[in-house]
Amino acid sequence: MTNLPISGDLVAQHNAARGEALQDDYDSLGRKLERSGIAIDAIKDRVKEWSVAVPSWGTGRGGTRFAKFAMGGEPTNIHEKLEDCAVIQQLGRSTPRVSPHFPWDKVDDYAGLAEEAAGLGLSFDAVNSNTFQDQPGQAHSYETGSLSSTSQATRQQAIEHNVECIEIGRKLGSRALTVWVGDGTNFPGQQDLGRSLDRYLESAAQVYSALPDDWTMLLEHKMFEPAFYSSVISDWGSSLIAAQELGERCRCLIDLGHHAPNVNIEQIVARLHHAGKLGGFHFNDSKYGDDDLDSGSIDPHQLFLVFNELVEAENNPRAGFDPAYMIDQSHNVTDPIESMLSSAEAIAGCYARASLVDRAALHEAQESNDVMLAFRTLRKAYETDVGPILAKARQEQGGAIDWLGAYRESRYRDRKAQERKPVELGAGIV
Ligand code: LRH
Ligand code: MN
Ligand code: MN
DSSP: OOOOSSOHHHHHHHHHTTHHHHHHHHHHHHHHHHTTTOOHHHHHHHHHHOOOBEEGGGGSBOOOSSOOOOOTTOOOSHHHHHHHHHHHHHHHSSOOEEEOEETTTOOSOHHHHHHHHHHTTOEEOOEEEOOSSOOTTOSSOGGGOSTTOSOHHHHHHHHHHHHHHHHHHHHHTOOEEEEOOOOEESSTTSSOHHHHHHHHHHHHHHHHHTSOTTOEEEEEOOSSSSOSSEETTOSHHHHHHHHHHHOTTEEEEEETTSSOTTOOHHHHHHHHHHTTOEEEEEEOBOSSSSOOBOTTSSOHHHHHHHHHHHHHHHHSOOSSOOOEEEEOOOBSSSOHHHHHHHHHHHHHHHHHHHHHSOHHHHHHHHHTTOHHHHHHHHHHHHTSOOHHHHHHHHHHTTOOSSHHHHHHHHTHHHHHHHHSOOOOOOSOOO
16 A cells, blocks of 8 residues: 555645646647647657656755755655655656665665555665765775775675675665766876776676676766766766676666766767667756756756657667666755656656657658758757646646645645754865
């Protein structure tokens, strides 16, 4: 039995007041799409089928290395985080899975945690390991790196942590391990660029060999940070080399914020798909670096173009194309529940718009080098307001037509501010 955090009556009343207007907008958009030969219900059904995982770590207020601004009612443990994820899913209906991070989400009883999640209408997505940060009592520091460290004992510790994450993930019902390492250097000459990769590959192969048959290992690349001169898995090229060397069930994960400015990420999507190695996404948006801003808040067009490639890939699948879609954001000045609902809507909206593209017309225009027609074919889909499709999909699944209004009306965060213990803020970290 599911035990949802927001009153079902509140959502029903909220929707009742908005149902007629939505139907009107939906019918009007339906007529418009029909003139282009598109059945609106088919697009709505695709949206209903589609989902994206939310990160457990995204439910708390993030911060920068300069400051973190706490918020009343913030979750401080995985149980409270799950409850917040349940609100996101209850109102938005496109985020039924949670991606946990270890040891941040460590508990004693993982089978119990899986049950707790199920009781909230949730399940677990890819498990994330953390060898980019030292933990209290840890035997070997990651100051010299983790899977690529020159210290054999440190590498072994990092391998064992990843294997433990797989064990935990099995109990949680997860089927993927996401590995991102912060390994790299700050000074030219600090490490040998080639040998660092060799050591990483040797260690990663040991993690890969512990992977259950039905699991995927996802390698997440990142250009810089925390290392500022070189990173071991800095780009999709390094990631692809590693995924190809490690084996069939190892694939590349694209975090949208992990590239140099102006990099054509949609082309990376197409390249990795070509190699049969497109394994997953961390959605977020950025203006400068790994800003972890809300998806679609800065460059919604780029998000659309990424989805345009994903729909192409879906139509031309290779090597069991089934990417793990996740949000990975840091919410520094908003309520994380609102940010993730907004992001999930932006992401699903791009999927819907990419699904509206007249593929036959686009391909024909491409083949005949009709540049303007090809461009306008994409642009037409991008400019379509798919809001009524998303709202209708939510309504039909029991979510809220106006998720922001319903969430605020529920006063969920105020209630949690009364119940939950406040977040302890550390001393300045600059
Ligand atoms: C690294 C990263 C990676 C981590 C998460 C907390 O920048 O994107 O996915 O696991 O942030
Ligand atoms: Mn990420
Ligand atoms: Mn990141």
